Amino acid sequence: MSLRQMEYFLTVLEEASFTRAAQVLHVSQPALSHQIKALERSVGGALLERLPRGVRLTPMGRAFRPHAELAVRSAAQARRAARAAAGAEGGELHVAAVHSVAVGVLPDVFARWRAAHPRVLLHLHEYSTSQALQEQVERGTADLAVGPAPADWPGTVVQVGEEDIVLVVPFDDRFAGRTTVTLPELADRPWVRCAMEPVVHGERFLDWACGRAGFTPRTAVFTEHTSTAVRMAAAGVGVCAAPAPLVREAVGEGCVVLTPDPGWRRTLTVFSRVPPTGAAEAFVDLLRSAWPRPALPLRAYEDCSQDGPAAVA
DSSP: OOOOHHHHHHEEEEETHHHHHHHHTTTTTHHHHHHHHHHHHHTOOEEEEEEETTTEEOOHHHHHHHHHEEEHHHHHHHHHHHHHHSSSSSEEEEEEHHHHHHHTTTHHHHHHHHHHHHTEEEEEEESSSHHHHHHHHTTTTTTEEEEEEOOOOEEEEEEEEEEEEEEEOOSTTTTTTTTEEOGGGGTTTTEEETTTEEEETEOOOOOOOOHHTTOOOEEEESSSSSSHHHHHHTTTBBBBEEEEEHHHHHTTTTTTTEESSSSSSEEEEEEEEEOOHHHOOOOOOOHOOOOOOOOOOHHHHHHHHGOOOOOOO
């Protein structure tokens, strides 16, 4: 079994055709078929079922596929790491992030990186949840990830900064003239919620926090992404809790931002399967220096989010 054979196998799957895969790989179709058959002999059975119009995985193929993907991605990471070890000038860097970080923080960081390292090609892999982010990094999709630290991560974890979590309301809200608000004051308000809200002690974070304040939040809308929830809140649909950098990117000055009292904050990290070197290490250094610095006292949002599967978009 060879890495090339696994690459051929995955390309056939992606193209759903031996003919198109052979064209993509710049090999003859008989040569491609020979390599796939050799791979199947090495694993002891058929991986692909040949159909009149395309191919599909056999049970053995379904079991083999994720390991082949990991092997191919790991090889690509190994090549990038070897090139990066010579310095940050050259090659490419694959960065994964949750949606809120990709929208709220990384644009400015990427701009600074491009100014300092124009020869390094950046690839951004964006995910809706921290669980998906962790799974993709485990599979070798990216060289490093930016987001909430996974529990019991076996690789490298570097804290790069903290995010304030703020509340968003429209300009005509009755609290528009204030800068802070307590949760009990919002007991009668509808909320715009995000499907990727963190889970704390078995409850969604807002349910947990409002429950401690003596009420159950009344949900007006559930959205898939936090940036959508922010826009809904700015339009007056309901109150929304979101990371401060994302609010600025989503609506600019088009809303009123309130600080919950006491304040909420979460710690964000860079994590990777192996210690960052070369370009990856330089990116981590830049991220730490460029991260927005919050000015609020720390609250249990950060600590309690570790008690359940955090999933913030």
